[in-house]
Amino acid sequence: MGRIVSVANQKGGVGKTTTALNLSASLAAAERKTLLVDLDPQGNTTSGLGIEKDTLSSTVYDVLIGSKRLKEVVQKTALVYLDLVPANTQLFGAEVELVGLENRERLLGDALEEVQAAYEYVLVDCPPSLTLLTINALAASDSVLIPIQCEYYAMEGLGQLLHTIRLTREELNSRLEIEGILFTMFDGRNNLSHQVGEEVRKHFPDKVFETVIPRNIKLSESPSHGKPVILYDIGCKGAESYLELAREILFS
């Protein structure tokens, strides 16, 4: 059965989409069949893979409201071992629309059951919030990968996120663990990055990935070409670091 990993952090702009997209592409490059689910109404993962999201006839929204099965909305990508469940702005309405449903926290989990066996990894890109969409992802997951920028505000939110993970484990999903905390946009020349890094490693000694993702311009350029960084510029530091992260997850 495929391992379901949510990429989550309510702090905005910490590299959730960049991590979900490039880690799943790296796992696919290692020939692990991977499904990437875009659960953010912004649809950045979808457009980051070059898919014109406003022309899609069905997305993850249709799956959550029950009008489509997950298999029906899965899209192929440029990588043979990588499939995508796309999202677009239709998903903005989901938070309010789903709140009244009986099974509102398990909609994604139930939908994933029919495809999970066909993949080795399922990665879910979450929006910058702790509302129903993110709860659906956590309730469906085996683990949570937490990207964090080494900046002051990003550290502040970590406690709240871990609290929400604990609540979800108690009330909705007892198997939920932490896949790891990933430092993103790390700038070795600046003190703040090192200070925050040390602080987080001190509080969560065995949870922080060895791999650190450096700030690398190619990572922010690649989505405008609709490609994961390993297809945009395989030799750059951004691509190397996500391939290294994939190895760390596969072999540690």
Place this chain on the structure above:
Amino acid sequence: MGRIVSVANQKGGVGKTTTALNLSASLAAAERKTLLVDLDPQGNTTSGLGIEKDTLSSTVYDVLIGSKRLKEVVQKTALVYLDLVPANTQLFGAEVELVGLENRERLLGDALEEVQAAYEYVLVDCPPSLTLLTINALAASDSVLIPIQCEYYAMEGLGQLLHTIRLTREELNSRLEIEGILFTMFDGRNNLSHQVGEEVRKHFPDKVFETVIPRNIKLSESPSHGKPVILYDIGCKGAESYLELAREILFS
């Protein structure tokens, strides 16, 4: 009557909090009585001003659910002309709790009525979403200031945000205009910043501020000292650019 300006963009990490906090501090430095409202459950604006948010007995949450008047939760800051309405993680529950209320989009607007005359400017820091908290801010505002990073994903979301602003203007608040689009974390050395900048200026020629906020490490260090950047390092480029933005808003 004080001018109410929402600082909003559903894209995460584009500099909403950094802008709301440092622009309001700069307006206060120009002796304009300013109220800063933290409407983000992350409470970054509150902690960025050095306030220990978990010890607060009442916050903006209590105002929205109607158990406190806004006057009762206003806090003084290190700047004489700057007051704060704080937030903390209690606000995470508000989205679901308020959805059922009659007047759910106008809760903030109604609460601000009793204090608006006492301030020249009211700035509202919004969360990275387009849900009820952000709608409350837009419904209460005279205008919206849109921080945007000059990166691919940040540009994608602009259309959706302008659509939401248009809807709010039609359904809830006919006076709502755009205060301006502000480029943040601008890095003149990289092509992407210039390309996105040109693209945005082309689409919205008269809406983009002359002032551009450069990437400046002091802006990300100052919140860890609980101070706006003009009190942390008045001579740095970050402080200069927000003082320039305040001048552009006051005198243009």
